[in-house]
Amino acid sequence: MQQKAGGEEVRAGYFGPYGGRYVPETLIHALEELEEAYERYRTDPEFVEELDSLSRDFVGRPTPLMFAARLTRAWGGANVWFKREDLAHTGAHKINNALGQILLADRMGKRRIIAETGAGQHGVATATVAAMYGKECVVYMGEKDTVRQRLNVVRMELLGAKVAPVGSGSKTLKDAVNEAIRDWVTNVEDTHYIIGSVVGPAPYPRIVRDFQAVIGREIEVQSRERFGSDPDAIVACVGAGSNAIGAFYPFIGRENVRLIGVEAGGRGLASGEHGASLAEGRLGVLHGAKSYVLQTGDGQVREAHSVSAGLDYPATGPEHAYLKDEGLAEYVSATDEEALAAFELCSRAEGIIPALETAHAIHYAEKVAKELGPGKNLVVNLSGRGDKDVEEAAKALAERDGR
Amino acid sequence: MDGSGKIREAFRKGRTALIPYLTAGFPTLEGAREVGEAYVEAGADIVEIGVPFSDPLADGPVIQGTTARAIEEGANLDYCLDLARGLSSRVPVVFLIYYNVIFARGVGRFLEEAADAGVAGLVVPDLPVDEFGDFGRLAAERGVAVCPLAAPTSTDERLEKIGRVATGFVYCVSVAGVTGERERLPEGALALLRRVKAKSGGAPVALGFGISSAEAAAEAASEADGVIIGSRLMRLVEEGGARVAGEWLRGVREALAPERAGAGD
Numbered sequence: 133m134q135q136k137a138g139g140e141e142v143r144a145g146y147f148g149p150y151g152g153r154y155v156p157e158t159l160i161h162a163l164e165e166l167e168e169a170y171e172r173y174r175t176d177p178e179f180v181e182e183l184d185s186l187s188r189d190f191v192g193r194p195t196p197l198m199f200a201a202r203l204t205r206a207w208g209g210a211n212v213w214f215k216r217e218d219l220a221h222t223g224a225h226k227i228n229n230a231l232g233q234i235l236l237a238d239r240m241g242k243r244r245i246i247a248e249t250g251a252g253q254h255g256v257a258t259a260t261v262a263a264m265y266g267k268e269c270v271v272y273m274g275e276k277d278t279v280r281q282r283l284n285v286v287r288m289e290l291l292g293a294k295v296a297p298v299g300s301g302s303k304t305l306k307d308a309v310n311e312a313i314r315d316w317v318t319n320v321e322d323t324h325y326i327i328g329s330v331v332g333p334a335p336y337p338r339i340v341r342d343f344q345a346v347i348g349r350e351i352e353v354q355s356r357e358r359f360g361s362d363p364d365a366i367v368a369c370v371g372a373g374s375n376a377i378g379a380f381y382p383f384i385g386r387e388n389v390r391l392i393g394v395e396a397g398g399r400g401l402a403s404g405e406h407g408a409s410l411a412e413g414r415l416g417v418l419h420g421a422k423s424y425v426l427q428t429g430d431g432q433v434r435e436a437h438s439v440s441a442g443l444d445y446p447a448t449g450p451e452h453a454y455l456k457d458e459g460l461a462e463y464v465s466a467t468d469e470e471a472l473a474a475f476e477l478c479s480r481a482e483g484i485i486p487a488l489e490t491a492h493a494i495h496y497a498e499k500v501a502k503e504l505g506p507g508k509n510l511v512v513n514l515s516g517r518g519d520k521d522v523e524e525a526a527k528a529l530a531e532r533d534g535r
Numbered sequence: 536m537d538g539s540g541k542i543r544e545a546f547r548k549g550r551t552a553l554i555p556y557l558t559a560g561f562p563t564l565e566g567a568r569e570v571g572e573a574y575v576e577a578g579a580d581i582v583e584i585g586v587p588f589s590d591p592l593a594d595g596p597v598i599q600g601t602t603a604r605a606i607e608e609g610a611n612l613d614y615c616l617d618l619a620r621g622l623s624s625r626v627p628v629v630f631l632i633y634y635n636v637i638f639a640r641g642v643g644r645f646l647e648e649a650a651d652a653g654v655a656g657l658v659v660p661d662l663p664v665d666e667f668g669d670f671g672r673l674a675a676e677r678g679v680a681v682c683p684l685a686a687p688t689s690t691d692e693r694l695e696k697i698g699r700v701a702t703g704f705v706y707c708v709s710v711a712g713v714t715g716e717r718e719r720l721p722e723g724a725l726a727l728l729r730r731v732k733a734k735s736g737g738a739p740v741a742l743g744f745g746i747s748s749a750e751a752a753a754e755a756a757s758e759a760d761g762v763i764i765g766s767r768l769m770r771l772v773e774e775g776g777a778r779v780a781g782e783w784l785r786g787v788r789e790a791l792a793p794e795r796a797g798a799g800d
Contacts, residue, residue, distance in 0.1 A: 154634055154661045156593045158686035158711050160693065300599055301589065313592045318712040320688060417635045417661065418590060430611045431639025432589040 145334030148457060150450030153333040155313070155420045162320045167335045169240050174342065179235060186231055190264070191221045193228075193346065197354035197511070202481040209501030210364065210508035214484070215351055217375065217515050222257050224487065224516030225347060225375045230257035230326055232343035234265050237324035244268045244323040248312040250277055250305030250371070251442035251489065252284025253516055254328030259293035269293040272311040274304035277441045283520050302435040305445050309419050329372030330449030333420030337449050344378025351511055352382050359509050365390040365500050368513035369493040370463065371407060371443035373452045375515035384460055393452060394496045396438035397465035407436035409448045410456050410463040416447075423450040439468035439528055440488035440521070466492040472528055474498075475518065487516035488525060537678035538655035541627040542703045545580040546739040551752075551791045552580040552761030554741055555768055555784055556631065558601035559584050559618050560610020562772060567610070570772055571622045573781030578788040581627045583658070583763060586615045588633040593660035595715030597766040601773070612640060616652040623653025629682060629703065631658045642670065646677040656680035656703035664696050671700050682706050685731045685740075687723065694734035701738035704761060707731045709744045716766045717745035720754045728758035749790035756791050 145151050153163060173179040187193040196219065200212040217225040230247075237245060245262045248271070249255030255271040262269035271288055275297045278285050288295050301307035309332075316325040330337040330344075348366075355363050366383065368376035370393035383389040398406030406412065409424045416425035418433055426434040426446035438444040455461040466474070471488055474495035479485045486494060490513075497512045504510060518525070536544070546552050555574045560567050574582050587602040587610050594602070619628045630649065637645045637659065649657070657679060662670065664683055674681050680703030685694055688711055697705060707728055710721040724742065732740050742755045743763030752762045764787065771780040 152666055153663065154666055155663065156660050156686070156708075157663050157684040157693075157697075158688050158708060160663050160665070160686075161688040161690065300596075301603070306590065310590050310592045314595070314713045317593070320711055414639075417633075417638055419592070420661070425635070427635070427639060429639065431636040432606060433635070 147451045147454035150421070150423050150453040151334055151337060152422050153420060154417045154422065155333045156317055158317045158320060159333070163333055163335065165240065166236070169236050170335060170339055173236060173239055179239070183232060183235055187228070187346065191227050191231060192219060194350045194354070195219050197351065197358060200482050206481060207498050207501045209506060210504035210510040211359070212497060212501055213358070213363070213509060213511045214514045215347060215379065215511055217347060217513060218484065218486065218517035222253070222260050223519065224253040224257070225344060225378060226254045226257035226328060227260065228346055228378070229328065229340045229343040229374060230254065230261045233324070233326045233339070234261035237267070237326070238265055240324060242322055242324035244319065245326055246270045246272070246312050246315050246323055247326045247328060248272045248305065248308040249328060250274070250308065250445065251440065252277065252281040252288070252520060253442065255293070255295070256284050256287045256291070258326045259288040259291035262293060263291045270296055270315065272296050272298050272308040272315070274302065274308050275299045276303040277305065280441050280524050281520055304435070304441065306433065313419065329374040330377050330451060331372045331419055331421060331447065337421065337451055340374055341377045341381060341451060344374050345381040347375065347378040347513065348380060348382040351379060355509065355511065361509070362386060362389050363511040364388070364504050364508040365392060366511045366513065367392045367394065367493045367497045367500055369394050369443065369489045369515060370410070370448060370452060371396065371445045371489060372447070373449040375513055377449060377451055379513040380461060384455065391461035392496065392500060393461055393463045394492045395463060395465040396436070396440060396443035396492060397467040397470070398437040400467055401465060405437040406465065407438045407444045407446065408465045409446055410452060411465055413447065418447045421450050423447050423453045439471060440492070442487065442489040443492065464496055466495040469532065470495040472525065472532065475525055476529065484514070485518035485522065486514060487518045488521045490515045538680035539702045541655040542581065542680050543739070545627050546704065546760050548580065551756035551759060552739070552741065553578060553788055553791055554581045554583055554761050554763040555579050556583040556585060556763060556765035558598060558605050558769060559586055559615040560605030560608045561601040561769065562604065563608055564610060564614060566777065567618060568621060569777035570780060571618065573777040574784060575622065575626050577781045577784035579626055579784070580761070581629055582622055583629045583631050584615060584619055586612065586630055586632040586636055588636055591633060593713055595713040595766060597716070597769050598714050601769045612636060616648055619654050620652040623655070627655040628653060629656040629658060630654050631660065634659050634662045642673060646674055646679055650677040650679050654679060656682045658682045658684070658706050660684060664700050667700060671702070675702060684708055687711050687727050691734060694731055698734045698736035698738060701735060704739040704741045705731055705735045706763070707740050707742045707759070709742050709746065712744065714744050714766050716747035716770070720751040721745060724755065725758045732758070749787045752787050753790045762791070
């Protein structure tokens with residue numbers, strides 16, 4: 133099965149051997165309906181205009197490409213640029229996808245919206261757009277995450293969403309997805325499920341990627357404006373992988389641009405407690421798609437671990453699996469400790485408190501900047517801001533420093 | 536006799552086939568064997584064994600709870616195959632199994648082991664017909680039947696496709712939703728059964744998801760070739776053990792006993 137370098141699907145719903153639609157029969161009709169709606173509206177001038185104007189006026193796009201002068205100097209390597217998705221409304225790239233999908237849901241006549249969330253950023257983004265469009269909204273969130281991301285729970289509730297804590301399984305993102313799918317199976321007639329990343333059954337990975345690709349398109353234009361060429365490398369964190377695929381997408385297959393995804397190394401890959409499914413997972417089927425999955429020999433899905441609630445997901449989007457296999461992107465990992473150090477460093481050096489997810493990318497960016505050397509240009513996708521993480525980070529830092 | 540033959544036979548008794556479900560390894564590894572025995576004694580025509588999976592997204596809270604417990608008890612695939620082997624000489628056994636468990640074992644190897652353990656058929660809730668690929672053919676080669684799901688949201692076109700691949704029975708989902716007890720037979724279930732049967736290409740049609748009383752089972756029997764009962768039984772096992780579940784099942788058996796003209800062919 134060949135696929136051209138731009139990542140377009142040849143066999144519908146698949147990226148090479150990854151992807152597909154492994155869901156209960158009840159949902160097939162809804163997925164077909166979504167696919168049809170997307171095909172119809174993605175080029176519809178009115179739809180595009182509505183998405184563009186809201187992206188500009190509501191989300192605040194384009195987000196800046198900022199020169200990170202102090203990190204560039206500190207690391208002594210390539211010029212470091214931050215793509216400031218943390219400045220998008222609600223504080224992360226998640227809003228790009230939520231906005232695109234609410235427009236689709238509205239046109240499909242769905243009155244009710246459901247979503248899953250790990251760190252809460254996707255939940256907040258979904259609650260936000262649901263409020264704007266006057267839809268009922270339920271967000272599933274692992275019990276563990278409702279505690280570690282309390283601030284975002286409050287935000288979602290303020291926005292009028294109902295947060296449904298999920299107490300089954302690992303009580304984190306994986307189980308929130310299961311529960312959202314169960315809700316969707318039950319209420320499929322009037323409900324649209326806004327999946328938060330490039331995972332799930334087809335056509336979601338493609339739809340979410342397309343809505344996030346605005347990041348990469350802006351990087352392309354802004355790079356030309358600011359330094360007159362494509363970046364030499366783009367670094368982004370990868371949990372399920374939507375901010376990374378969004379930043380990478382326009383550059384896939386361009387040999388002059390290294391694309392580097394940073395997974396959650398947790399307590400180290402050797403410890404088994406991490407979220408690095410591309411590095412340590414095996415091909416499997418989870419949440420409707422075939423991809424790399426952290427699992428036991430018997431096919432039971434393992435719990436992922438990360439200091440960042442947004443990265444502890446035991447699988448990765450199928451397109452990333454494909455990019456890895458084809459050598460079109462590189463995938464590495466950063467540990468909890470490394471991410472925490474980068475979290476502190478970025479806050480102090482640049483005056484930006486990044487999300488803990490993003491801090492994984494920042495950690496690895498140092499290495500890449502040094503490899504590339506002075507005069508080259510490196511873009512780090514600053515996927516989200518760290519307000520939600522300050523309590524967790526403070527706790528972890530205090531523990532690290534023995535306070 | 537291959538799996539298809541065993542399943543057809545089970546439906547050819549002139550009455551609605553009774554298909555109780557059990558989660559392998561629940562309440563314990565040994566306890567699940569007792570549940571299987573109790574089902575056979577109560578007159579089960581087919582026993583559906585749920586292979587525990589960490590992320591059973593088609594299942595409601597009761598069965599989710601039992602599968603989580605079973606995994607803790609150590610119910611792995613080898614155990615499930617062994618459980619099937621113990622029952623399959625007395626009653627046809629069907630596995631309810633999520634695709635990743637099959638995939639992790641290797642499709643070919645899994646089918647071989649399943650056939651060897653006497654597993655007659657497979658229900659794979661997250662493998663819709665579009666994703667079958669070679670699966671149906673490989674299963675047929677090993678003599679294991681496939682029992683695809685049909686849902687209230689399935690179009691006629693899809694029901695035809697489902698009917699074409701069904702070498703066991705068609706598992707008709709009574710309502711858009713997950714497994715779980717429901718007070719009565721969902722409205723529209725009988726009409727759905729008629730639709731599914733018209734397109735099943737002669738494969739028997741069993742109704743599942745939410746059948747939790749003898750009355751509902753009897754009502755379903757006016758159209759269904761078989762009824763599948765899961766959550767209610769698992770709750771009974773949890774509360775009272777295998778014997779209580781078996782006794783309750785016997786009551787359902789009695790409610791379904793009257794011969795029905797033309798059943799099963």
